[in-house]
Amino acid sequence: MKLIFYIFLYLNIYTIFSSESFAQKFTLEIKGEISISESLKDSIQFVENHPDVSSVKSEADSIATRLQRIGYIESVLRNFQKKNDSVFTARYFLGNKYQYIKVYFSETDISKKELQQVTSEIYEDYFILPYELTAITLQKLNTLKTNQGNAFSRIRLSELEIENTSTLTATLHIDSGVKRIVDEIIVKGYEKFPISFIKYYAGVRKGKTFSRKKILDQNQSLNNLGFVTTLKEPEVLFKKDSTTVYFYLEKQTNNTFDGILGFATNEDTQKLEFNGYLDIVLNNNLNFGEHLRINYKADGKEQVNFEASTDLPYLFKSPFGLGAGLKIFKRDSTFVTTNQLAKVTYQINPRSNSYIGYKFYESSNLRETTPTTTPIEDYTSNFIITGITYFKGQQSSLFPNKSFASLESEIGRRNFQQEKENQLRFSITASTIFNLNYSNSIFIKSSSSLLSTNSYFTNELFRFGGINSIRGFDENSIDASLFSILNTEYRYQFSPNLYLHSIIDLGYFENAVINIKQNLFSFGIGLGINSKSGLFKLNFANGRSENQVFNFSNSKIHISFSSKF
Incomplete structure (x- = not known):
């Protein structure tokens, strides 16, 4: 067997x-x-x-x-x-090989400006293509017409003839069909989604020409909101007399809690000092797209900063919104300054927002006597503010903000005792990420502020320094009537959730009160880890002024953890 x-x-x-x-x-x-x-x-x-x-x-x-x-x-x-x-x-x-094709066209069907996107050889009533590119060119022209709202356009060549041994001739025919207009927008999955964000933030509106490419781009921009994610690409239902666009969205939790623990050696006492801050952001909890932020900072030297702000976008389904803010800054037993803000916002386009409003400052001297070298006085100020912001996002869990820019001006008057003095405040911030490839990128950020007035008080100057301005310095430890900062990072991304980066910060500031001008430098290294719990950041930086000798003990270590809930 x-x-x-x-x-x-x-x-x-x-x-x-x-x-x-x-x-x-x-x-x-x-x-x-x-x-x-x-x-x-x-x-x-x-x-x-x-x-x-x-x-x-x-x-x-x-x-x-x-x-x-x-x-x-x-x-x-x-x-x-x-x-x-x-x-x-x-x-x-095989026969003869023809190298070129001369295509006759009518400007009633297609313009020369449109043809410039596919060829540079355009003449009065014809254009010339390498014959091998004919099919690709017709596809591009068809896509161009489709993006203009002609969803069912058809492009073809007819009357193909031989002109000479290297060139053929043909006539371009375009059947544009009926131009499609967006008649209705329907959201599936997140029924309570604030529809105004589709109209003003994403830029998809009823009555606009239908373009599939734009619809896909606008669908992607909704992901940048943070509190919503797209489940799949939009779908379009074409009927004989209407066009309906369907968006498939899902609500996402986008409340964040951010805390920083910092420690450094005191130059005078050589003792370890702690500092930190708390940052809470609440987004879209009422399905209105509202934004609320509470920020608290303390540097361990009796310096306290409290800030609260809120934004209510697209009131009454319009491009207008409201914003308000409160900020309190107290420096030990020296002074306390409060500013209050109210503004009206307007969405210019999906990436740009403008605003106009009113800001009120009030500051009090907490000392019985004030040194003449650092004048601190009781005053109030009233300002009209105007500003504009620009934002562009990208698909990245670690770096969702591709580019950002803001410009703000404040024009007003300071009231001190019985004197009134005109003042101007100006601030500009811009940042961007240059993505070299998947693993390597360069981050650059520039921030500048200016206070223009005839006389200056210490308690009305700008305050900067720390992890969110120039790293390697204590939080809000530098007073300036003018400052400019350049932050740079070279980032290497090991995985979608882990990256290492350099820290090279440069700064310049002027203090008109004590009449100094200085350059600042900061160098260091940082680490970021993104997990299910949140984003963990560790920064190590050493900052010094141009006249200061490098001292390793001046280095600052900052630990940050931002968690969504």
Whole structure:
């Protein structure tokens, strides 16, 4: 019995291996009235070896079509025959190869400006293309018409004729069809989604020309909101007299909690000092797209900063919104300054927002006497503020903000005792990320502020320094009537959730109160880890002024953890 089993096993194994070893392969040879070069074979993507006869025949039949696409428009399969048991020969008539095609057009169908997107050789009533690019060019022109609202446009060439041995002529025909207009917008999945964000933030509006490319881009911009994610690409329902766009969205939790613990050695006492801050942001909890932020900072030296702000976008489904803010800054027993803000916002386009409002400052001297070198006085100020912001996002869990810019001006008057003095405050911030490839990127941010007035008080100056301005310095430790900061980072991303970056910060500031001008420098390294719990950041930086000797003990270590809830 065992002998029979082994014989059966041997026969099966032999059959398998012998069938693989002796499986017949078939070869196709192609010939023409002229020799067919290897480069021509590569151009038509010729496949020589085949597993069966039907594959050989299919390849022979399709070669003539491929030859026509690259300029041999007269090519035809003349003969197909079997040479021997495994070799087949296909003979073709190639004819002349045409290099160019001259396409006549009418400007009532397509403009010269549109044609400039596909060719540079445009004349009065025709344009010229390399013949091999004809199919690709027609596809691009068709896409162009589709994006203009002609969703069912068709483009074709007719009246194909020979002009000379290198050039063909043809006439361009465009069937534009009915221009489609967005008649209705429907959101699926997140029924309570504030529809005004689709209209003003994403820029999709009823009555606008339908463009599939724009719809896809606008769908992607909704992901940048943070509190919503797109489940899939939008779908469009075309009816005879209407066009309906469907967005598939899902609500996302986008409340964040951010805390920083910092520690450094005191230069005078050589003791370890702690500082930190708390940052809470609440987004879209009422399905209105509202934004609320509470920020608290303390540097361990009795310096306290409290800030609260809120934004209510798209009131009454309009592009207008409201914003308000409160900020309190207290420096030990020296002074306390409060400013209050109210503004009206207007969405210019999906990426740009403008605002105008009113800001009130009030500051109090907490000392009984004030040194003449650092004048601190009780005052109030009233300002009219105007500003504009720009934002562009990108698909990245670590770096969702691709570019940002803001410009703000404050024009007003300071009231001190019985004196009134005109003042101007000006601030500008811009940042961007240069993505070199998946792993490498460069981050650059520039921030500048200016206070213009006839006389200056210490408690009305700008305050900067710390992890969110120039790193390697204590939070809000530098007073300035003018400052400019350049932050740079070279980032290397090991994975979608882990990156390492350099820290090179440069700064310049002027303090008109004590009449100093200084350059600042900061160097260091940072680490970021994104997990299910949140984003963890660790920064190590050493900052110094131009006249200060490097001291390692001046280095600052900042630990930040931002968690969504």
